[in-house]
Amino acid sequence: MFRAIQFAILSLFCATTFAVQTVVIKGSDFVNSVTGDRLQLLGVAYQPGGSSGYNPASGVDPLSDGGVCLRDAALMQRLGVNAIRVYNVDPDLNHDMCASIFNAVGIYMLIDVNSPLAGESIDRSAPGTSYDSSYLNRTFAVVEAFKSYPNTLLFFAGNEVINDLPTSGTVPPYMRAVTRDLKNYIAKHSTRSIPVGYSAADFRETLLDSWNYMQCTTTGDDTDPSRVDLFALNSYSWCGDSSYQTSGYDVLTADFSNTSVPVFFSEYGCNKPSPRIFTEVPVLYGPLMTPVLSGGLVYEFSQETSNFGLVTINSNGSAQLLSDYDSLQKQFNTLNVTMLQGLKAGNTTVVAPKCSSSLITTQGFSTNFTIPAVPPGAQDLINNGISPAPVGKLVTVSSTKVTQTVQQSNGQVMSGLAITPLADDQSNNPSGASPSTTTTSSAPAATTSKKSGAGSVRSSLSVLLGVVTIAAFYSSFI
Secondary structure, three states: HHHHHHHHHHHHHHHOOOOOOOOEEEOOOEEEOOOOOOOEEEEEEEEEOHHHHHHHHHHHOOOOHHHHHHHHHHHHHOOOOOOEOOOOOOOOOOOHHHHHHHHOOEEEEEOOOOOOOOOOOOOOHHHHHOOOOOHHHHHHHHHHHOOOEEEEEEEEEEEEEOOOOHHHHHHHHHHHHHHHHHHHHHHHHOOOOEEEEEEEEOOOHHHHHHHHHOOEEOOOOOOOOOOOOOEEEEEEOOOOOOOOOOHHHHHHHHHOOOOOOOEEEEEEEOOOOHHHHOOOOOHHHHOOOOOOOEEEEOOOOOOOOOOOOOOOOOOOEEEEOHHHHHHHHHHHHHOOOHHHHEEEEEOOOOOOOOOOOHOOOOOOOOOOOOOOOOOOOOOOHHHOOOOOOOOOOOOOOOOOOOOOOEOOOOOEOOOOOOOOOOOOOOOOOOOOOOOOOOOOOOOOOOOOOOOOOHHHHHHHHHHHHHHHHHHHHHHHOO
């Protein structure tokens, strides 16, 4: 009997595995599938080594080394982010530990299905030559590798593939085709619907046409699988101590005010002048923009040659925070997270526009909404699944303490840096903690996106104490 009680206790621990809640899309909002609260993205781009550092032959990618992810997750949790964008992943590697670590600290993952390598992305100069079954097999493999993690928020079908006037005439139909194929594959082979979208260049001549082309429906409703579930843009128009009007944020907000899908910044954070002061943060998450946009992701976490980093990562695994990390943390800590993440979704009944040439205003931008047919052999992949298919699953995160040396921006070594696993119904948010110029013994307790989170923890502990009491009672008879 006592062994049975012991098993019940262990089962309870397993049942209270820390995890974020999956996110769904309702109209133009990201919505927590359990609470019904709208989700605002406070994220960072995450590609240690940069795009040129992606090398499948190396046996590593940004989400394959648990020790590295633990270090970076602790710093991100402390910073206050709730999402990362990962551009280049190898679907053949195991990502269970990294996905589980980010899940434990309440951080969602936005995954690009493409890579910079030939055959692993659409060639914008000749899209028809790269859209084939081999390419789609690779994108489906990324879906298989990440579909089972609850913190996989979405997949990007493309990133800045339309980046000038010439590409705007040929690429758009292929972006809709890839979106269709990914959504159809997910519908057949995933236990939950995972959104698919497009990340656009902030090329003003084609930006709104790209949005209208990708969000419109050819079927008259949102069942059209070639229609994106979300639209994002890489925006660097706010530089230094700018303003809502000077940066053009007011124009962007007005332009997207009638969007039928969530819109957010998939990259932001102009780095000239330097150091950055991130005065756009209170505006992006303030009353002028949150009714329309769903937040954004700062470019980028690690310092690369382009000089956008928040953290310098050294070859021996040690790291040092940069002043931009401190500045961003200070701005995040000014936000009213309870108000920001506690709003109920409001834009849930927005109707998608019907695809028509009248939506396109730029001469030369494609008005062809008859998208390419599925390449030979690819429909079998969609129907039957790829083989062999990668399998991902959450695993136990038993180690929480960071072992690498991490320095604050002033050079002082951070002591006791660790992640703080959150309860089931929580995602990470700014905590209001002091900036990184002070020491820390652990990651500060994060503000949660569900008001009942603490109650859930107390409830779980109460049940656990009850089980322990019962166990003690029965053990007295053994």
